[in-house]
Amino acid sequence: MKRLACAALFSLAATLPAAAQTVDAQFRQWLQNDLWPEARGKGISAETFNAAFAGVSVNLKLPDLVLPGQKPETPKTQHQAEFGAPGNYFAENTVAGVAGGGRNRAGRLKPALDAIERRTGVPAGVVLAVWGRESGFGAAKIPHNAFEVLGTKAFLATRKEMFRKELLAALEMVERGHVSVAAMKSSWAGALGQPQFLPTSYLAHAVDGDGDGRADIWNSQADTLASIANYLAHYGWVKGRDWGFEVTVPQNVSCALEGPDRGRKIADWAGMGISRVNGRPFPEHEARQEGYLLMPAGRNGPAFIVTPNFYVLKKYNESDLYALFVGHAGDRIAYGDRRFAGNWGKVDKLYRSDIAAMQRGLEKLGYDVGGADGLPGFRTRRSIGEWQARKGMQPTCFPDAALVRALK
Structure with a gap:
């Protein structure tokens, strides 16, 4: 009976001649012949499956799609994304908006936030900063049908397997009664609700924060906040530790010492001459523990000594800049508006393809850049610094036009 019920939904695809089938009809065949057997094997009922995909068609406006029979295109340089200056990520109106919005809500939500911090160890400022960054404290429009987005991407995206896994999880959410099909609204990337969870x-990680028996991350602020903190706690947030400190790094300390695999006691960093920008010593309980050098713009911007909690924030979004934004905004929510002491310098106009070419050049020389993806993560930054030092240059640990020309 389940097979018959599911087949009824897809009768259109079966009646179309093969030569006349559209991408949409191919999508329907894929749902019936490929996805449905796996979903059924995972305990998804035909009722849930049919309801999820009733009226759903392929959304070809979504990015990173490859039509059936085609190969992914390699964009030409002039069409690739321009490499953005890290400082752009910290536009003051954006940071101030999250910090101010967080402070405005901190008092009203204090009982819930205090309970969350007691349970998970995650500070209120951090939880509020994630909420503000992800959905503007719930004000951002999240208008897409999650099954349309995830279905399209599982069928056509360059990362099909990832989205297939998410699509099956979305069906499981409905099957378990966590949420109705109608309430499954997502971003264009398939992220759900105010915390933007896949x-x-x-x-x-989603939990019930208001005691009504449901984890409603679309409508409940208490559930949203509790779920964000629960996510970070599950990934190892260390209670009682900060996320990091802005510091001054002397010129005789190499920027190539950056990275989570090159940690040392914070007291040892201090012994090398690294100091907090506010002139205060590192807290005693932090000084005894491990910290890591972070220089997201190399010598071209602010520097930090970060703790393992910084890398927990990266579990929410793999970007160093994202984690730094959340930590910084969280501090401003908790302690008032304190901008970075260091300035973000100017960046040469480069394309991501330029960065990728430079990375491939470094790889040929034996450096581990973490992959030639056009994004200068810490492995790329410190590889630049090590190459510069070997060439007798003052390490900057950041891409520029001259480096691209030298390493292509």
Whole structure:
């Protein structure tokens, strides 16, 4: 009976001649012949499956799609994204908006936030900063049908397997009664609700914060805040530790010492001459523990000594800049508006393809850049610094036009 019920939904695809089938009809065949058997094997009922995909068609406006029979295109340089200056990520109106919005809500939500911090160890400022960054404290429009987005991407995206896993998790959410099909609204990337969880993250981390028996991350502020903190706690947030400190790094300390695999006691960093920008010593309980050098713009911007909690923030979003934004905004929510002491310098106009070419050049020389993806992560930054030092140059640990020309 389940097979018959599911087949009824897809009768259109079966009646169209093969030569006349559209991408949409191919999508329907894929749902019936490929996705449905796996979903059924995972305990998804035909009722849930049919309801999820009723009226759903392929959304070809979504990015990173490859039509059936085609190969992914390699964009030409002039069409690739321009490499953005890290400082752009910290536009003051954006940071101030999250910090101010967080402070405005901190008092009203204090009982819930205090309870969350007691339970998870995650400070209120951090939780509020994530909420503000992800959805503007719930004000951002999240208008897409999650099954349309995830279905399209599982069928056509360049990362099909990832989105297939998320699509099956979304079906499981409905099957378990966590949410109705109608309420499954997402971003264009398939992220759900105010914390912008992917479905697998919802199943693993979403919790009921208001005691009504449901984890409603679309409408409940208490559930949203509790779920964000629960996510960070599950990934190892260390209670009682900060996320990091802005510091001054002397010129005789190499920027190539950056990275989570090159940690040392914070007291040892201090012994090398690294100091907090506010002139205060590192807290005693932090000084005894491990910290890591972070220079997201190399010598071209502010520097930090960060703790393991910084890398927990990166579990929410793999970007160093994202984690730094959340930590910084969280501090401003908790302690008032304190801008970075260091300035973000100017960046040469480069394309990501330029950065990728430079990375491939470094790889040929034996450096581990973490992959030639056009994004200068810490492995790329410190590889630049090590190459510069070997050439007798003052390390900057950041891409520029001259480096691209020298290493292409």
